[in-house]
Amino acid sequence: MSTPDLIEPEDGNKDDNLGLYRRATQDGAEWWRVSVGDRPETYRLEHGADDHEKGAGTVDIDLVVDEENLRAKLKKWRREGFAIERNAAGETAAPTRIAFMPELQRASARMLAAKLRDAAGHAPHDATTDSVRIGNVDVRCGAAHPLVPRVNPAYLFPARFNDIVTDIVENRRVMLIGHTGAGKTSLIEQVAARSQHGVLRSNMNGQTTVGDFVGFWTVKGGETLWVDGVLPTAMREGLWLIVDEIDFAEPSILAALTAVLEPQGRLVLKEKGNEIVAPHPAFRLFATANAVGAMSQFRHLYQGANLMNEAFLDRWRVYLLDYLLPTEETDVLIRTLAPHMTRPLATTLAAIAADCRAAFAREDLSSAFSTRRLLDWAELMLRTGDPERAAGPAIYAKVSPEDAALIRGIIRHHIAPAA
Ligand SMILES: Nc1ncnc2c1ncn2[C@@H]1O[C@H](COP(=O)(O)OP(=O)(O)OP(=O)(O)O)[C@@H](O)[C@H]1O
Ligand SMILES: [Mg+2]
Incomplete structure (x- = not known):
């Protein structure tokens, strides 16, 4: 059978019918997306509308049809003023490109559902494992500690912070970059304040030595004693450590940090006979910087900042924090x-x-x-x-x-x- 009914019959290749069919509406555009179905000889049709003001809409109709049915639809759409979208080279979008977002939305919904099931399966919280809701994220509370920051009741958590708070819960290494006073340190401190975690801060733009950071031997009352630096202290006690202005840190400090960038990463205290420090489950590591990565264009404003190498940056989730609106x-x-x-x-x-x-x-x-x-x-x-x-x-x-x-x-x- 020929294909006179198709909008773009071309050389008869069925893939020519795949793509996005769009027509302008008063408020934006309405579209049908045609992609290959899961079973042979089937097509998936998705419908949605984009709004001038609200932007891209979500899929509101999602169905699978056979070839004949598709042909009827194409005919109807043509009558209704839909036209297939082609790029500058005259090609319709590749099926994989079209299929990516709906596929991702399904995968992401499945992951969220699995997480909710996991959370529901957990034993009820006892007094020490209570959690507090920050934005839309439940953060497990720590034990009271003298280093828990004070809650700033005026502090505002915009919805865009939810991803960062989720990363904290999932024990990711979070680096916040942005201009001075954009709110990098206070964001971490206010999450810690609300969830009762003690915070240690170590500023790299000063006299912080590897001894302060990792630890050193000292003599006290005739006895030689080891004093833990901030990193092993935070790891052992389950504190949150903020390494401020990490782009000023000396290489030996970055080397010590690299060891603990993996969630279960252990620190080896070479100076103390290779003692191994394992991270307490509540330990979290953060860094802030003004001039790395996406902020490197402003390096002239933050004199003395070092460029951080990509392999090091890749071990962090790096968030660019802009000033509040x-x-x-x-x-x-x-x-x-x-x-x-x-x-x-x-x-x-x-x-x-x-x-x-x-x-x-x-x-x-x-x-x-x-x-x-x-x-x-x-x-x-x-x-x-x-x-x-x-x-x-x-x-x-x-x-x-x-x-x-x-x-x-x-x-x-x-x-x-x-x-
Ligand atoms: N979301 C917010 N809600 C309320 N106050 C905020 C918020 N973000 C920032 N601030 C205010 O701005 C001040 C500066 O923020 P903060 O010290 O966290 O900035 P920073 O990015 O760490 O700066 P620096 O690079 O100089 O260390 C905070 O003490 C707080 O008073
Ligand atoms: Mg700061």
Whole structure:
């Protein structure tokens, strides 16, 4: 039988009918996707709609048809104004390309279901293994410890942090990169604070030696004693260790870290007769950096930062943390400085911060505008009643005169002088 009914009969190859058939609608586009079915001589048809505003929609119809049925559908679609999508080279999308997303969605749903079944199968939590919900993730609580950070009630967990929190639960090594004051350290600390885990921090941009980090021998009262560094301490006690500014760490520290980057990785204390330190199940390792990976374009702002090699970076999940959105920062201002900070004030201040960051991104400003700086300025402004006076110690004195002049201009653009 010939194929006069097909939209794109071409040379009779059935694969020519595979692809995405789309027609424009008032709000966006409606589409049918044709791919090969699981059984021979069958086709899978999926239907969905993309919205100008909401973006790509999900599949709302998913069915399998035979060849004859497909032919009837193709005819109907042609009448309804659907046309097959071709790329610049005149080819329809490859079937594997078309099939990837629905296949992934099914695989991902199965994985989630398996996890839920696993969680339901666990023995009921006792008092020490209680969990707390952070965003949409259940985080198992640790035992009380003097190093548990204080909860910041004003801290905001946007939904985009869920993946990071899941990685913490799954004991992945998480590296957070981003500009100064974007919230890297506080994110980890606030997860720890809410889930009652003690946190140790070690800053690599200073005098941290491999002795501080791994441990050293010392003489006390005539006795020679070994003192654990922060890494074995955290591993033995089940603390969370944040290695801040890891892009400044010396090679011997990175070498010690590499050993424990695998979830069950053990540390060998060579200086202590090759003693092996196994990680406590609650031990977690984090790193923060300003200028590695996707942030390397800003290396000139963070002088002295080392490039990290790819093999080392590949052992981490690296998340780029951007500053909060203006609406989020408005909420943080109100919550942090309650009850004095009002919404109109906070909205303006967050807009000023956003404008300063845009100027920084255009390289008109050479200093980043952190949430920390914004909160500090706002607090001082409430005390002094004077934005300009408060900007002195909170902003202007920390940047170059050129930057100060530009920031002053941005502030004046948003805040008219008092009458
Ligand atoms: N999601 C948030 N909710 C509330 N406050 C936040 C949030 N993110 C950041 N902040 C505020 O910004 C301050 C600076 O954040 P933090 O110290 O975590 O930044 P950082 O990225 O670690 O900076 P640095 O690179 O300088 O170490 C925090 O003390 C907190 O007050
Ligand atoms: Mg930090």
